[in-house]
Every structure is written in C-alpha cells, then in structure tokens.
Amino acid sequence: MSGVTTTQAIAEAVDRLARAQHTRVPCAAVRDLIGTEDLDAAYAVQQGLVRLRLEGGARIVGRKIGATSEAVQRQLGVDQPDFGYLLDDMDVSTAHPISMHTLVQPRVEAEVAFRLARDIDEDEITLEGVRDAVEVALPALEIVDSRIADWDIGFTDTVADNASSGLFVIGSDGRRLEALEPRDVDMELSINGEVRSSGNGAACLGDPLEALRWLAIQAQRFGDPLRAGHLILSGALGPFVPFSPGDRVTASVSGFAPLSVEFEE
Helix, strand or coil: CCCCCCCHHHHHHHHHHHHHHCCCECCCHHHHHCCCCCCHHHHHHHHHHHHHHHHHHCCCCEEEEEECCCCHHHHCCCCCCCEEEHHHHHHHCCCCECCCCCCCCCCCEEEEEECCCCCCCCCCCCCCHHHEEEEEEEEEEEECCEEHHCCCHHHHHHCCCCCCCCEEEEECEEECCCCCHHHHHHEEEEEEEEEEEEEEEEHHEEEEEEHHHHHHHHHHHHCCCCCCCEEEEEEEECEECCCCCCEEEEEEEECCEEEEEEECC
16 A cells, blocks of 8 residues: 555544454454555554544553564564553553453563653653653553454554553552662563563663653654653563463562462453
C-alpha cells in the first residue's frame, strides 16, 4: 500500500482488532489495510481502539512504551520503540489471582514504572526535565498481548494494537530517584521459581529515563502530553516469556521488593 491510508481502511482495522479483543479469537494482521510504513495511520487505529474503550467506561491512567530493548525488538521483529495507552481496566495490581479471561496470547515482562508528579509539556524535553517530573519509580509486570494471530506482527500492526498491551501490575514499593538509578537496576523474571528472563536498566534504550524522555517527545508530537499522576511503563528490561493459568510469576528488580502474582483462567 502506498500513499495516505484511507479513513475507511483505518476504521476497518479498528473493527478487526476490536472484534478480536471482544471474542478472544485472534485476527489477521492489519498491515493489509494500513500498510507497513504509515505510522500516523497505525496510531490513528490505536486512538480508535482507545476511544471505544473510553466510550465503554474505561479511563486513561498512563502510557506504556514498547519494544525498548533489543531482546524484545528481536522477538517482535521490529527495530524501534512504540507507545500505547494504559487504561484503568488494565490494572490488575490488586487482583489475587489474576484472571486471564480477557487475554488472547499473553506474555509477561518485567520493567520499571514511573509515576509523574507534574505534566511534561515543555518545548524542550530534556533528560533532566523528565527526571524532575518523576514522583517515584516502581517495579512492574506487564502482561503483553496480541490480538493478531501467532504474534505475526510488523511495526504498524503492534502500534495499531495499542502497542500489544494487555494488563499490568504495579508494586507498592515506590522509590524516589534520589535513592535509585533506573539504568543501574538488574532484573530477573521467574515462573514457578525458575528464572526465565533477565536483564538490566541499560537494556531499556540505555536508561528507562531516556525511554520516558522519548515517550514525552512522542506524546507532545501527537498532541497529548504526559500529565501529572500518569503511570508510565518504561519498557521491558529483558525478553518477554509465555505463561499459563496456575503459574506464579515473580519479578525481582534490584532496589525494590520482589513483585509476585498468580494467574488463573
């Protein structure tokens, strides 16, 4: 596909992904509708899906950054990060166990999250500026998911599908940045006591705060800046891994108390 993606094609892509989410039946990729290069179209599809969720009663609580580590980029077959929206109905931090009933093809990854103390909407967005905007850093598990069959995705597919987001879990063990340097943390992700993924803060665009700066610039560009109170999932510190009902998943991120959850069908 070349040229500008049509409004009809964007609407068809929204419908395809929304139906897959509702039925939990994976769908074909949407690059046949929006192409492989039109990022504005891909984010327009994402906006359409988010709008449907908002109309259904959900509210935006933050953003997620996807494909920040080389390991995850290799897993997804992409070469750059993307972003999506976090909605309140994706937050399963207090669910014990966590139901998988809304998920299609889930995987889990561990990362550092940030809660913002102020808006990030200045003309020049610097690393020092985003650091100053962070209230606390928190440990997080993101349950990524794809509505597209067999995770057969290109970059526009994952962007359109709200950056392949599913659910998220945030620990209560927040740390101010005076006491913790995000790029220096180490991470191990275990399932039923077996370490399945590992990494560190430097794997996330060199520094999770640099990932936050990248997101703030993109959010500003798309006319929807990051706001005070928003939660930001800054991106995986190592490869994501599949899991099953009954599994116990634990993220150990240095500087934080371990974050452990269980899943059920």
